[in-house]
Ligand SMILES: Nc1ncnc2c1ncn2[C@@H]1O[C@H](COP(=O)(O)OP(=O)(O)OP(=O)(O)O)[C@@H](O)[C@H]1O
């Protein structure tokens with residue numbers, strides 16, 4: 001049992017990595033609502049116009065290039081920043097007017113949190129636990145995050161990845177209803193990333209709503225139910241990861257060597273085909289729907305066969321690049337904006 005003051009009736013740790021479950025009665029539907037949010041720092045407009053809504057138990061991803069306004073948006077959600085205009089509701093509360101209630105129910109992992117260097121891991125967790133009426137058990141949370149051996153180490157002596165793990169523990173210690181995680185696994189080694197994903201899935205399975213800012217496409221594909229893609233302070237798309245890849249990723253691609261030459265029009269006339277390119281003696285056909293069968297059938301009518309066939313489906317990263325015009329997380333460096 002993870003809870004420090006556990007109620008075994010409605011807080012059972014079942015199949016969630018030891019985390020207690022929430023009853024249906026404790027659940028509401030719409031947990032986060034952001035409408036026409038705007039926030040500027042002096043003359044820099046960080047968030048121009050952002051709107052989205054998140055249902056209970058969702059893992060909602062926020063993706064976008066560097067400087068897009070993601071951190072500013074989630075800081076407004078958690079009450080750390082005051083919006084210039086627009087509406088923010090978390091669990092039906094305005095984070096500015098109900099600071100205490102929001103702080104009690106919302107766990108936040110900051111992108112650049114720094115802690116008092118001479119507090120130990122355990123002291124920091126105990127300190128954060130003391131802010132909440134009903135915190136989780138610090139020892140078990142440390143074990144889940146692989147930090148038990150570091151419990152008596154000073155914060156300043158932790159590696160980057162260990163600090164990151166601790167920041168996740170600090171976001172979860174209050175047993176929040178909403179967890180806001182800004183760059184959850186940045187700096188973690190590959191195994192720790194996967195373990196953290198499982199932990200977050202366990203947290204979500206208890207009905208915790210998760211807002212996840214990430215630059216990792218694999219993380220977003222694995223964890224997120226829906227994603228808001230933000231660019232230059234505006235939401236440019238909201239969909240499931242698969243929906244974004246399919247709708248905005250530029251379709252699927254099929255590469256092959258034709259067994260004999262054919263007229264391009266044979267394939268470009270097909271409704272499934274959007275584009276045909278020649279790569280040396282290879283053909284690359286891009287399109288949607290059942291591209292493979294449509295192309296193979298059409299080639300057969302001309303007595304041609306497709307050899308060495310390779311199929312590539314559009315990915316979330318394809319959608320990201322097409323929609324933002326930048327490789328993931330690279331817009332500031334590219335100077336293209
Ligand atoms: N405290 C601040 N003071 C002034 N400008 C800021 C401040 N914080 C952010 N900005 C500016 O606001 C814009 C949005 O920043 P924000 O941190 O919200 O972006 P982000 O999407 O989280 O980027 P990243 O992916 O790099 O974390 C940027 O142009 C940034 O320079």
Ligand SMILES: [Mg+2]
Nearest residue numbers: 070071072111
């Ligand atoms: Mg950020």
